[in-house]
Amino acid sequence: MGIKSRTFDTPSANGVSAMSTSKNYRVKLTDKERKKVEELIRNAKSLQDIQRLERELNEGRVPAAAQGGDPMEE
Numbered sequence: 836m837g838i839k840s841r842t843f844d845t846p847s848a849n850g851v852s853a854m855s856t857s858k859n860y861r862v863k864l865t866d867k868e869r870k871k872v873e874e875l876i877r878n879a880k881s882l883q884d885i886q887r888l889e890r891e892l893n894e895g896r897v898p899a900a901a902q903g904g905d906p907m908e909e
Contacts, residue, residue, distance in 0.1 A: 871901040
């Protein structure tokens with residue numbers, strides 16, 4: 836018999852771990868939301884702001900500022 840491993844290897848498909856692909860969601864943005872997200876990225880003050888927006892989009896959430904929550908817009 837082989838040597839016992841102390842780690843647990845998850846099966847992968849095409850070199851990508853199955854765990855990493857299960858968290859990838861595709862967010863459908865309206866044109867208005869997409870333009871607002873682009874504006875938020877352009878106007879970001881720091882790298883952390885951009886990373887926060889990226890994380891929200893990767894989690895399948897639309898950033899709150901891009902949802903048209905501004906009452907002055909309407």
